Amino acid sequence: MTIEQPSALWRDYELIDSGDFSKLERFGPYVTIRPEPKALWPRSLSDAEWRRLAHTEFKPGAGFGKAGKEDSGTWTMLHKMQEQWTIAYPAVGFNLRLGLTAFKHVGVFPEQAPNWDFIYRSVKDLAAGQAEAPKVLNLFAYTGAASLAARKGGAHVTHLDAVRQVVTWARGNMEISGLDGIRWILEDALKFARREARRGNRYQGIILDPPAYGHGPDGERWKLDECLYDLLDQCAAILAPEKSFLVLNLYSNGYSAVLADTLVRSAFGTNCASLDYGELVLRDRAGKALPLSVFSRLKR
Numbered sequence: 439m440t441i442e443q444p445s446a447l448w449r450d451y452e453l454i455d456s457g458d459f460s461k462l463e464r465f466g467p468y469v470t471i472r473p474e475p476k477a478l479w480p481r482s483l484s485d486a487e488w489r490r491l492a493h494t495e496f497k498p499g500a501g502f503g504k505a506g507k508e509d510s511g512t513w514t515m516l517h518k519m520q521e522q523w524t525i526a527y528p529a530v531g532f533n534l535r536l537g538l539t540a541f542k543h544v545g546v547f548p549e550q551a552p553n554w555d556f557i558y559r560s561v562k563d564l565a566a567g568q569a570e571a572p573k574v575l576n577l578f579a580y581t582g583a584a585s586l587a588a589r590k591g592g593a594h595v596t597h598l599d600a601v602r603q604v605v606t607w608a609r610g611n612m613e614i615s616g617l618d619g620i621r622w623i624l625e626d627a628l629k630f631a632r633r634e635a636r637r638g639n640r641y642q643g644i645i646l647d648p649p650a651y652g653h654g655p656d657g658e659r660w661k662l663d664e665c666l667y668d669l670l671d672q673c674a675a676i677l678a679p680e681k682s683f684l685v686l687n688l689y690s691n692g693y694s695a696v697l698a699d700t701l702v703r704s705a706f707g708t709n710c711a712s713l714d715y716g717e718l719v720l721r722d723r724a725g726k727a728l729p730l731s732v733f734s735r736l737k738r
């Protein structure tokens with residue numbers, strides 16, 4: 439069990455402070471205040487300092503916390519900033535365009551950085567030992583940071599998400615990273631994985647970061663606790679039996695790292711060169727660790 443956090447050398451992201459159910463973060467030049475239900479402790483900096491540093495604050499809307507509108511609200515400007523801007527992830531070598539969305543997100547989950555590093559290293563290792571580029575499937579791929587890490591490592595990447603706008607966003611991130619050749623799929627993750635299993639297609643890498651609830655483009659219902667094992671079963675059928683890796687990331691339902699590990703062991707067996715599981719955290723300037731997701735990774 440490991441606890442991982444983004445490297446302190448990543449200059450374009452910083453969790454400045456956390457507390458009172460909020461977090462104060464810097465994404466490149468801009469500082470945001472966003473709700474954070476897990477920040478149960480008091481802030482280390484004063485409220486005045488938060489407001490002095492922040493460019494914008496996300497205020498939850500009336501439906502905040504209700505099913506389907508969990509993260510909805512509006513941004514209040516505190517200091518001048520651009521609506522869209524770009525940050526870099528030099529450890530792997532890609533760029534991400536960020537923007538203020540109506541759902542409190544800005545287009546990146548920075549705690550995922552250790553997963554990007556793992557994906558990049560794993561693809562490079564696989565690519566070094568074989569003539570053909572490894573094939574990597576990224577499910578629930580959002581704005582594509584993990585896809586870019588795999589592509590940068592030399593993989594043929596299939597990037598899948600159910601929402602057209604985020605696929606377009608991810609394609610833009612590929613372009614501003616100077617990369618090309620990612621295959622874009624707008625489909626329900628489970629439906630696609632089932633079809634790939636039926637067709638006998640194989641991938642050397644699979645990445646999945648499923649939400650608690652979601653919908654495929656044709657209204658297919660995704661419910662994490664009901665659908666996850668089925669999806670992992672399909673993934674076990676399409677992951678190459680050797681020289682392959684998997685990253686499962688879970689950020690909702692309060693799932694623990696041990697649960698992620700047990701799921702992966704059950705679906706993939708224990709015939710792996712390495713199985714690792716743990717928590718991804720962000721640490722603020724005062725040293726307070728904010729746990730944001732759990733992961734299980736296998737390599738075989």
Ligand SMILES: C[S@@+](CC[C@H](N)C(=O)[O-])C[C@H]1O[C@@H](n2cnc3c(N)ncnc32)[C@H](O)[C@@H]1O
Binds near residue numbers: 580652
């Ligand atoms: C929060 S994101 C995952 C974060 C992403 N892995 C990252 O680190 O950038 C969850 C994504 O799942 C997508 N999604 C939800 N339901 C889906 C489904 N049934 N099939 C495919 N994608 C789905 C959403 O559109 C969203 O982009």
